[in-house]
Amino acid sequence: MNFLSSNSRIGLYALLMMYVTVSCSSMQAAFSEQAYQQAVNLKVESLNMMNEATQLYELHEEKVQVLKIELQKAYEYAKSRPNNSESMRQWEIMIDPDGSLLGGFISMWKERGQISSTMVEQSKGNIEEGFDIIMELESGKRKP
Amino acid sequence: MENANLKREIMPNFNDFIDQLKSNLVDHARQFSDDVKDEFVEDGKAFAEEAKEDLKRWTQLMAEDKLTRDDFEFLVKGKKDIAKMEALKQKGLAKARLDKFKNALLGTVVNSAFSVFGDHS
Numbered sequence: 157m158n159f160l161s162s163n164s165r166i167g168l169y170a171l172l173m174m175y176v177t178v179s180c181s182s183m184q185a186a187f188s189e190q191a192y193q194q195a196v197n198l199k200v201e202s203l204n205m206m207n208e209a210t211q212l213y214e215l216h217e218e219k220v221q222v223l224k225i226e227l228q229k230a231y232e233y234a235k236s237r238p239n240n241s242e243s244m245r246q247w248e249i250m251i252d253p254d255g256s257l258l259g260g261f262i263s264m265w266k267e268r269g270q271i272s273s274t275m276v277e278q279s280k281g282n283i284e285e286g287f288d289i290i291m292e293l294e295s296g297k298r299k300p
Numbered sequence: 301m302e303n304a305n306l307k308r309e310i311m312p313n314f315n316d317f318i319d320q321l322k323s324n325l326v327d328h329a330r331q332f333s334d335d336v337k338d339e340f341v342e343d344g345k346a347f348a349e350e351a352k353e354d355l356k357r358w359t360q361l362m363a364e365d366k367l368t369r370d371d372f373e374f375l376v377k378g379k380k381d382i383a384k385m386e387a388l389k390q391k392g393l394a395k396a397r398l399d400k401f402k403n404a405l406l407g408t409v410v411n412s413a414f415s416v417f418g419d420h421s
Contacts, residue, residue, distance in 0.1 A: 182399050183395040183396075183398050183399055184392060184395035184396040184398075184399055239395075242388040242389065242391050242392035242395075243388075243392065245388050246385045246388050246389070249381050249384055249385055250385070255377075255378075255381055256374050256375070256377035256378035256380075256381050257378055257381050257382070260374065260377075260378070264374065272366070272367075272371075274361060274366040274367060274371075275367060275368075275371045278357075278358060278361070278367065278371070278375055279374070279375065279378070281354065282354075282375065282378040282379060282381075282382055283378075285382050286381070286382055286385055289382070289385045289386055289389050290385070292389055293388070293389040293392045293393060296389075296392070296393045296396055297392070297396050298396055298399050298400060298403075
């Protein structure tokens with residue numbers, strides 16, 4: 157009876173060790189409160205900045221540069237986290253100066269000097285949606 | 301003789317464990333795959349509907365000269381970028397769900413093993 161019990165325990169421990177080893181490798185980064193809050197703050201700051209785009213870019217250039225640095229920080233933080241390629245790529249798309257979201261909007265504002273109120277409103281729709289998607293992915297990650 | 305008796309006693313326990321584990325795993329997999337499939341389909345439909353509404357509105361605004369052709373192109377390209385971000389989100393969430401499934405799998409294996417091999421003395 158004791159020998160049987162001992163064999164069962166050995167089998168049990170072997171199975172546990174095997175599955176602990178397998179389960180230790182995660183496919184996706186854990187949720188980061190810092191990343192989530194960063195996205196929330198940058199969404200608010202970016203949409204507010206876009207409201208100024210009906211005015212001359214040169215009047216707001218300094219504030220735009222500050223925002224661009226913060227956006228770059230968010231991208232670099234996403235890039236630094238292991239198993240976080242989807243979030244990193246999302247930020248890349250959002251801030252790409254040759255793209256058609258926030259980075260592209262800033263480039264367009266600089267090039268044109270100012271942007272019509274209609275275009276500002278319609279662009280805000282896309283960019284707000286982009287930030288929401290970033291936050292939805294972050295909030296869907298497993299809690300640490 | 302002793303080894304034969306021992307073998308007869310051990311094998312049913314392992315067979316019980318495998319049967320119980322199989323049953324629990326099938327239940328888990330079914331639950332996860334149904335949930336994931338339904339949510340992806342709903343998300344995809346909602347996104348497509350919203351994109352359609354945006355395109356209709358921008359076309360109308362361009363017809364009214366409230367948007368230039370360049371504006372329209374920028375917005376449409378922006379919508380394509382949003383679609384890429386959405387696809388990345390779904391991919392990331394699928395990975396997160398797989399992690400969750402793996403953890404549930406670990407729990408199932410442990411529980412199944414303890415229920416069959418646990419100390420019954």
